[in-house]
Amino acid sequence: KKPPVRVAITGAAGQIGYSLIFRIASGEMLGPNQPVILHLIDLPFAMAALNGVVMEIQDCAFPLVKGIVATDNQAVGFKNVDYALLVGAKPRGPGMERGDLLKDNGKIFTETGKHINEHASRDIKVVVVGNPCNTNCLILANQIKDIPKENFTAMTRLDHNRAQHQLADKLGVHTTDIRRIAIFGNHSPTMVPYIDQMTAKNHKATVDQQWVSQTFIPTVQQRGAEIIKARKLSSAASAGNAAMNHITTWVNGTAEGDFTSMAIPSDGSYGVPKGLIFSFPVSVKNGKYSIVQGLPISPFYQGLLDKTIKELVDERNAVDHLLK
């Protein structure tokens, strides 16, 4: 077996944490030969609940768990960490404006960025899950001086997986038969599920445009809200699953000819302003992702891209004071 790696999870006492931590501990994210030391981080008020989670991890007697650090101190929490899943964030309360949400979370992710820059492994791979995840990641990465910027990403894999399911259902195939689709843009209702290059069972697959624009895209964009309505709680197991998928694909790569979706620092591809944390189709090899270039963008998709770009530029402007 390999030496253990350190995996940090913030918001570890929350509902996504509760579904995510046990699956990481069982080896689902990094494989059955990779022992882990879990770094579970939450706020001071949540330490009692977090202690309950720790007891439950102990009671699973996981062969791969070589240690647990449970803390409200980020300097301790991020010490030598190799992977970080940043789930903890301030949720939007009743009557709260999006601008206030951005500001409150801006403070959190500024702090976290400082601690990661100071204490984490120089090779750390980070995925931001806590919303608004693209802009939280932008604020975080801005604090980083000594670690490559491309190691800081945000999660749109849940949207990707949701799209895959809708398409498989429509075409009467299994989800794993659907390839070459991607989410562009923000993890928000402006996200753009792109399917013009889709294959099903390795053959080009098309669906009618009216279904795409009137049913498919709104369903994927509104799926989170639909789950809140049904469960009275936001999606947690599927979000945790997607966060693990994000890291697993980043480590193990994408299949030849296929791609996935990750929100990453834009290099200007597809006309997206440089530096925005934007979801692109990416292929991954040897632990490095690259943006899939040259996908044809129809006027229909260009219109949608323009909207999600504008939204992310507006979010960036709203937190401009945190980016100095």
Ligand code: NAI
């Ligand atoms: P939750 O409220 O059950 O848990 C959040 C936990 O984070 C709480 O235990 C809280 O104490 C903790 N926390 C808050 N601020 C923190 C900080 N500064 N440091 C450490 N811990 C902190 O929420 P849940 O359902 O687990 O969701 C977490 C986040 O994930 C939310 O922001 C939600 O919007 C987001 N999310 C993102 C998705 C995506 O696709 N990117 C999908 C679903 C949820």
